[in-house]
Amino acid sequence: MNKWNEHFDFVIAGSGAGSVVAALVMRRAGKSVLILEKQAVFGGTTARSGGVLWIPNNPLMLADGVEDSAESALTYLNLIAGDSADAPSSTLERRRAFVLRAPEMVKFLIGEGIRFTRQKYWPDYFDELPGASPHGRSIGVEMFDINQLGPWKSKFGPGYISVPARRVRWYKLVCANFSQRYPESAW
Secondary structure (H helix, E strand, C coil), rough: CCCCCCCCCCEEEEECHHHHHHHHHHHCCCCCEEEECCCCCEEHHHCCCCCCCCCCCCCCHHHHHCCCCCHHHHHHHHHHHCCCCCCCCHHHHHHHHHHHEEEHHHHHHHCCCCEECCCCCCCCCCCCCCCCCCCCCCCCCCCCCHHHHHHCCCCCCCCCCCCCHHHHHHHHCCCHHHHHHCCCCCC
């Protein structure tokens, strides 16, 4: 039987995006943190995602002069999510908390050294609805050389998309009408 003799202020189950952000917050507060992951590689289901975050009123939009507000984002989000009993985790209170706090999360992560890019070519999915942003509210993380992780590189599984191209170029390759709908001057 293995005996462990380690103590941590916080132990987090799973290594997805939410867990990692929580760990960074605790580390910033001077706490010791351990993330436990059941898989052989780091990242949970987040590692298999497309890597785009829908963050209303985010700092990158504001820096580009794109106006947004919590009210318009919440109007849009409520129209999309509705009042379905099938989605108990998407209450009005949770949506409001997300819309108000997500921009703070992005600011925090930028302060931790994460380099985001605004996905200027990615409007809200239903951009004809009230509250939608035709300029998009999506952000992604800049690509980096995974070799910079040294021995930790082997702790990460393959990503969802394994294409040596920036995201915008990849979309141009797979979407025949991309250039027509989103001319290069728009991004």
